[in-house]
Amino acid sequence: xxxxxxxxxxxxxxxxxxxxxxxxxxxxxxxxxxxxxxxxxxxxxxxxxxxxxxxxxxxxxxxxxxxxxxxxxxxxxxxxxxxxxxxxxxxxxxxxxxxxxxxxxxxxxxxxxxxxxxxxxxxxxxxxxxxxxxxxxxxxxxxxxxxxxxxxxxxxxxxxxxxxxxxxxxxxxxxxxxxxxxxxxxxxxxxxxxxxxxxxxxxxxxxxxxxxxxxxxxxxxxxxxxxxxxxxxxxxxxxxxxxxxxxxxxxxxxxx
Numbered sequence: 001x002x003x004x005x006x007x008x009x010x011x012x013x014x015x016x017x018x019x020x021x022x023x024x025x026x027x028x029x030x031x032x033x034x035x036x037x038x039x040x041x042x043x044x045x046x047x048x049x050x051x052x053x054x055x056x057x058x059x060x061x062x063x064x065x066x067x068x069x070x071x072x073x074x075x076x077x078x079x080x081x082x083x084x085x086x087x088x089x090x091x092x093x094x095x096x097x098x099x100x101x102x103x104x105x106x107x108x109x110x111x112x113x114x115x116x117x118x119x120x121x122x123x124x125x126x127x128x129x130x131x132x133x134x135x136x137x138x139x140x141x142x143x144x145x146x147x148x149x150x151x152x153x154x155x156x157x158x159x160x161x162x163x164x165x166x167x168x169x170x171x172x173x174x175x176x177x178x179x180x181x182x183x184x185x186x187x188x189x190x191x192x193x194x195x196x197x198x199x200x201x202x203x204x205x206x207x208x209x210x211x212x213x214x215x216x217x218x219x220x221x222x223x224x225x226x227x228x229x230x231x232x233x234x235x236x237x238x239x240x241x242x243x244x245x246x247x248x249x250x251x252x253x254x255x256x
Contacts, residue, residue, distance in 0.1 A: 001015060001017070002015070003015055003019075003027070004027070004031060006035065009038075010035075010036070010037055010038040010039065011037060011038060011039035011040065011041070012031055012035065012037055012039075012040050012041075013040070013041045013042075013043060014027060014028060014031075014040060014041070014042050014043070015043050015044055016042050016043065016044050016045045016046070016048060016065070017043075017044035017046075019048065020048075021047075021048035021049045021050060021068065024042075024048050024051075025048070025050055025051065025053065025054070028040060028042070028051070028055070028061075029054055029055055032055060032057070032059055037059060038059060038060065039059065039060040039061075039062070040059065040060075040061050040062070041061075041062040041063075041064070042061065042062065042063045042064065042065070043064045043065070044064070044065055045063050045064060045065030045066060045067050046065055046066060047066060047067070047068040047087070048067060048068050049067075049068035049069050049070050049071075050068075050070050050071075050073055051063065051067050051068075051071050051072070051080065052071060052072040052073075052075050052078050052080050052097075052099075053070070053072070053073045053074050053075065054074070055075070055076075055077070055078050056076045056077055057077050057078070058077045058078065058079070058097075059077075059078045059079075060078070060079050060081070061078055061079070061080045061081070062080075062081050062083070063080065063081065063082045063083065063084070064083050064084065065084055066084050066085050066086070066087065067082060067086055067087065068087050069087050069088045069089045069106075070088075070089040070090070070092045071086050071087070071089070071090045071091070071099065072090060072091050072092075072094055072097065072099045072116075073089065073091070073092035073093060073094070074092070074093050074094070074095065075091065075094045075095065075096070075097045075099075075116065076095045076096050076097065077096050077097050078097045079097055079098045079099075079100070080097070080098070080099045080100070081099075081100040081102075082099070082100065082101045082102060082103070083102050084102065084103050085101070085103035085104045085105070085122075086099075086101045086103070086104075086105045086106065086120075087105075087106045088106035088107045088108055088109075088125070089106070089107070089108050089109075089111060090105055090106075090109050090110065090118060091109065091110040091111070091113050091116060091118050091140075092108075092110075092111050092112065092113075093111070093112045093113065093114070094110065094113040094114070094115065094116040094118075094140065095113075095114060095115045095116060095138070096115045096116050096138070097116045097117075098116060098117045098118070098119070099116070099117075099118045099119070100119045100226050101118075101119065101120045101121065101122075102121050102227065103121065103122050104120070104122035104123045104124065104146070105120045105122075105123075105124045105125070105128075106124070106125045107124075107125035107126045107127055107128070107149075108125075108126070108127045108128065108130055109124050109125070109128040109129065109142065109144075110128065110129050110130075110132050110140060110142050111127075111130050111131065111132075112130070112131050112132065112133070113132045113133075113140040113142075113159070114132070114133050114134065114135040114138055114140060114158075115135065115138030115139065115140055116138075116140055116141075117140070117141040117142075117143070117219070117222070118140075118141070118142045118143070119143045119222065119223050119226055119227075120142075120143070120144045120145060120146070121145045121146075121226075121227045122145060122146045122167070123144075123146035123147050123148065123167070124144050124146070124147075124148045124149070125148070125149050126148075126149040126150055126151055127149075127150075127151045127152075127154050128142065128144070128148050128149075128152050128153070128161075129142050129152060129153045129154070129156055129159070129161045129188075130151070130153075130154045130155055130156075131154070131155045131156070131157060132156055132157065132158065132159040132161070132186065133156075133157035133158040133159065133185070133186075134157070134158030134159060134185070134186070139158065139159055139160065140158070140159040140160070141159060141160045141161075141162075141219055142159070142160070142161045142162065143162045143164070143219050143220065143222075143223045144161075144162065144163050144164065145164050145166045145167070145223065145227065146164070146165070146166060146167045146168075147163065147165055147167065147168060147174050147175065147176070147192070148163055148174070148176045149175065149176055150176050150177050150178050151176075151177075151178045151179075151181055152176045152179045152180070152188070153179060153180045153183055153186070153188050153203075153242075154178070154180070154181050154182055154183070154200075155181070155182040155183065155184070156180065156182075156183040156184070156185065156186040156188070156244070157184055157185045157186065158185045158186045159186045159187075160186065160187055160188075160189070160215060160219065161186070161187070161188045161189070162188075162189045162190075162216070162219060162220065162223075163188070163189070163190045163191065163192070164191050164192070164220075164223075164234065164237070165190070165191050165192025165193075166229075166234075168192050168193070171193065172193065173192070173193040173194060173195065173198075174190070174192050174193065174194050174198065176198060177197075177198050178198075178200050179194075179198055179199050179200055179203065179242070180199055180200040180202060180203035180242055180244070181200030181201075181202060182200065182202055182249055183200065183202050183203050183242075183244040183249070184202070184244045184246065184247050184248065184249055185244060185247065186243075186244070187212075187215075187241065187242070187243055188203075188241070188242040188243075189208075189212070189215075189216060189239045189240070189241055189242075190239065190240045190242065191237040191238060191239050191240075194240060199242065201249075202244055202245060202246065202249040203242045203243065203244055203245065204242070204243060204244075204245045205240055205241065205242055206241055206243055207241065208239060208241050212241060216235060216239065217231075217235060220234050220235055
C-alpha cells in the first residue's frame with residue numbers, strides 16, 4: 001500500500017487506513033515539517049484521535065472519513081475540514097485556526113477553547129461550548145447549523161456561540177435544556193423556537209444591537225460560504241440573544 005502521495009503543488013495525501021492514531025499523527029507532522037506543505041488530505045480516516053494537534057502553522061488539512069475524539073485539540077493555526085461527521089471534543093482547548101465539519105459533531109464541542117472558529121453544518125451533542133473563554137485579543141466562535149442537546153454553553157466564560165436550527169421542522173422547538181447554565185461571560189445567538197424554561201437560571205434575553213448584527217453577518221457569512229447556503233436568507237431569520245445575568249453566578253455558594 002502506498003501510504004503517502006506527494007503533489008507538485010505543495011500538497012500531499014495520506015492513506016490512514018489501519019494506521020494507529022499516534023503513528024498517523026507523527027507521519028502527518030513529519031511530512032508537513034520536512035516538505036513545508038500547504039495542504040494535506042487524509043483519506044480512510046476511522047476514529048484516529050488528536051488530528052491537527054502539535055501542528056503550529058497555517059496548513060489546510062482535509063479529512064475523508066470520521067476523525068476520532070479531540071480533533072484539533074490545542075490547535076494553533078491550521079484549518080481542518082471534515083467531509084463527514086466528527087466525534088467528541090473537537091477543538092479541545094483550541095487556540096487559533098478553523099475547524100469546518102460538513103456533517104454532525106459529538107459532545108463537548110469546543111471545550112475550553114480560547115480562540116479559533118468552529119463551523120458545523122449539522123447537529124451537535126451535549127455540553128457544546130462548555131467553558132469556552134476569551135484570552136486577550138482571542139475570542140472563540142462556534143457556529144452550528146442544526147440543533148444541540150442539553151447544557152449548551154454551560155459555564156461559558158467568553159466567546160460567541162451561534163445556533164441556527166436550520167433542520168428544525170415548522171413549529172418544532174430546540175430540544176436542549178439548561179442552556180447557559182453557569183454562563184458568566186460571552187454571547188449566544190439562537191435561531192428557532194425556544195421556551196424560557198429551557199434556559200439556565202444564569203442567562204437572560206436582551207435585544208440585538210448594531211454590533212450584534214455585524215457579528216452575525218461576519219460569521220454566518222462564513223458559514224454560508226463553507227456549506228453552500230444563501231447568507232442573506234440565513235440573516236433574515238429571527239435570533240434570540242442570550243447573555244449572563246451575573247459575572248459570578250455561584251459566588252454566594254462559596255461566600256463565608
